[in-house]
Amino acid sequence: MSIFACLSARAVILFRTGDPAANTTAPTNDFAGSGWNYEGQFGEFLGTPIAPHFFITATHIGQAGSVFTFQGTTYTLLNHFNDPETDLTIWQIAETFPFFAPLYTKRDEVGKHLIVIGRGTQRGGEILVDRNLRGWSWGASDGVQRWGENIVAAIIPIIIADTLYATFDQNGLPEECHLSSGDSGGAVFLNDGGAWKLAGINYSVDGNFYTDSAGNGGFIAALFDMRDFWLQSDNPPPNYIQVTGATAVPSGFYATRISSRLAWIYSVIDPYGDLDGDNISNLLEYALHLDPLTPDAAGLPRVGREGNFLTFTYTQVTTASDINYTVEKSAGDLTSWVPANPQNEIISTVGNVQTIKAKIDIGTSTRLFARLRVTRL
Numbered sequence: 292m293s294i295f296a297c298l299s300a301r302a303v304i305l306f307r308t309g310d311p312a313a314n315t316t317a318p319t320n321d322f323a324g325s326g327w328n329y330e331g332q333f334g335e336f337l338g339t340p341i342a343p344h345f346f347i348t349a350t351h352i353g354q355a356g357s358v359f360t361f362q363g364t365t366y367t368l369l370n371h372f373n374d375p376e377t378d379l380t381i382w383q384i385a386e387t388f389p390f391f392a393p394l395y396t397k398r399d400e401v402g403k404h405l406i407v408i409g410r411g412t413q414r415g416g417e418i419l420v421d422r423n424l425r426g427w428s429w430g431a432s433d434g435v436q437r438w439g440e441n442i443v444a445a446i447i448p449i450i451i452a453d454t455l456y457a458t459f460d461q462n463g464l465p466e467e468c469h470l471s472s473g474d475s476g477g478a479v480f481l482n483d484g485g486a487w488k489l490a491g492i493n494y495s496v497d498g499n500f501y502t503d504s505a506g507n508g509g510f511i512a513a514l515f516d517m518r519d520f521w522l523q524s525d526n527p528p529p530n531y532i533q534v535t536g537a538t539a540v541p542s543g544f545y546a547t548r549i550s551s552r553l554a555w556i557y558s559v560i561d562p563y564g565d566l567d568g569d570n571i572s573n574l575l576e577y578a579l580h581l582d583p584l585t586p587d588a589a590g591l592p593r594v595g596r597e598g599n600f601l602t603f604t605y606t607q608v609t610t611a612s613d614i615n616y617t618v619e620k621s622a623g624d625l626t627s628w629v630p631a632n633p634q635n636e637i638i639s640t641v642g643n644v645q646t647i648k649a650k651i652d653i654g655t656s657t658r659l660f661a662r663l664r665v666t667r668l
Contacts, residue, residue, distance in 0.1 A: 303407060303437040303474065304427065304513045306459065306467040309414040314437045314466065318406065325406040325487040326480035327438060329392040331361035335434055336476040337410050338382065339489055340391035342560035344369075348476035349492055349547070350380040355476070359384060372559045372667075375612040376643075377452035377547050378475075378494050381559045395481050395490035396584055398550050400443045400455055403481045404464075407457075407546070409474035409493060410436045418512050426459070426514035426542070429471040439468020443481075443490075446548065451610065451643065453551040455479060455491040458543035461515040469513035470496050470544040479546040491546025498542070499523070504531050514542040557583050558614075562667065578614055578665040579606050580644045592663050600650040603633065603661040610643045615666050618649045623658040631661060 305313055317327040330337050331346060334356030338348035346359060350373050359366045359382065367385040374380065415430030441457040441464065448454070459469040470477075470493060479491035501521040502508030506529060514520070516539035521531040534540050549556070557566055558577035566573055569586035576583040581590045592605035607616050620631040633649035640646075653659055 303409040303439040303477075304412070304414045304429075304469045304471050305437075305439055306461065306463060306469075306515065307465065309427070309430075311413045311433060311435065314439060315435050318438055322406055322438075322440070325438075325482070326392065326408055326478055326489070327436075328362075329480075329489070330408050330436065330478060331359055331366075332356070332410075333359050333382075333476060335410070336474075337408065337436070337478065338476055339478045339492070340388040341381070341394060341489065341556070342391055343387045344384055345381050345560045346384070346388075346391075347379060347381050347489075347492060347556070349494060350374070350378045352475050361388060372613065374552060374555050376555070376610050377552055379492060379547050379552060379556075381556065392478075392480075392489040393486060394549055394553070394556070395483060395488035396550055396553060397483065400481060400490060400548070400550065401445060403443050403490075405441050405443055405455070405457060405490065406438055406480045406487065407441060407468060407470070407477065407493065407544075408436065408438045408480075409470055409477040410434060411474050412471045414513070418510075418514060420519050425516045425518075425520075426512050428510065428512045438466075440464045440466040441468055444543065447545060449495075449545065453548040454494055454545040455548050456543050456545055458541040459513055459515045460541050461539060469542070471513060472496075472511060490549050492549070494545045494547045496542065496544045497522075501531055504533065506531050512542075516540060517542050554581065554583050558667075574614075574667065575663075575665055578608065578611065578616065578663075580608050592661075594661060596653075597650065599653050600634075601653055601659050601661055603631075603649040603651060603663070604638065604646065605649070605663050606644055606646050608643055609640075609645055613668055615668055617664045617666070618651070619662050619664050620651055621660045621662075622656050623660070625660060628662065628664075 338346040340346045370383040413430035415428035447456040477493040480487045481490040517534040524530040554577040557573040562574035595602040618631045619628040636648040638646040
């Protein structure tokens with residue numbers, strides 16, 4: 292049996308203080324340069340530049356503003372690209388950012404120290420159980436940018452997307468923090484060899500919480516101890532399970548994991564680039580479900596023959612609704628290409644990746660070539 296519920300996230304809530312002025316300026320000392328300078332305002336939310344003409348934020352905030360403001364300069368929105376598998380959206384701007392955040396590309400986030408930046412609510416009133424403090428409700432939304440620290444506790448899949456999960460521990464770090472409703476789009480940064488890099492985009496938090504097994508008394512809060520409250524179970528809903536245990540059970544927040552979506556990200560911000568130098572464009576790496584950081588030419592389509600058919604075998608991502616796959620053929624000159632209209636056979640399906648064998652009738656051709664054209668919709 293599993294328990295899962297989450298809400299969109301808004302602002303950094305600190306464990307040590309409810310002072311609304313705390314952590315509202317750029318971190319200093321050990322945390323200098325830890326991401327504050329990479330954050331821009333997108334309406335009431337945040338976004339992070341990741342390329343000269345692109346910034347990334349959360350999908351579910353929609354078009355939060357008519358412009359994007361970064362380092363005091365206003366930038367014009369041109370287009371946006373929604374990740375079909377996660378809550379990430381990349382927005383394109385007309386002008387050029389003066390600098391942008393590097394991406395955290397390693398997949399070793401668990402246990403790493405993080406800095407998270409958000410914008411929105413203050414810490415609200417105390418949540419008590421038998422006069423024992425368990426956390427704080429979400430307070431007034433003031434739109435102020437704040438930062439906090441935490442540790443990546445786990446990688447949690449939500450539907451098919453990986454998220455970085457961090458818990459709100461009462462014996463945690465000096466600037467231990469949680470998020471609250473609306474902080475979506477803010478960023479999580481991890482230190483990589485002395486450089487702070489973008490590792491996640493704020494997505495959600497644990498909740499709602501309930502006061503009995505029937506789902507009554509629902510509320511939202513930043514809890515460092517969820518015991519004695521109920522969460523809705525996904526096995527099956529509506530079903531409410533009480534949180535129990537001998538020690539405190541903290542709630543936490545989720546950020547969409549950047550390192551899991553590198554192929555899609557680079558297919559948007561640099562589609563014709565070749566990050567790993569294997570002569571496969573970043574867009575094609577994404578379409579074929581390849582790793583854009585690792586040379587993997589073995590993943591390219593394969594050509595064969597079965598009787599009077601030319602076979603063309605390739606992989607496609609079934610959830611990649613933002614791209615189109617077309618098998619094309621050329622009768623010898625490699626200049627004129629037309630849709631091959633093949634007979635497609637599904638060889639295998641693993642998760643959201645299918646292996647397709649396209650069978651092209653050779654007819655009377657003495658020479659026949661095939662290729663895969665991938666275009667972004």
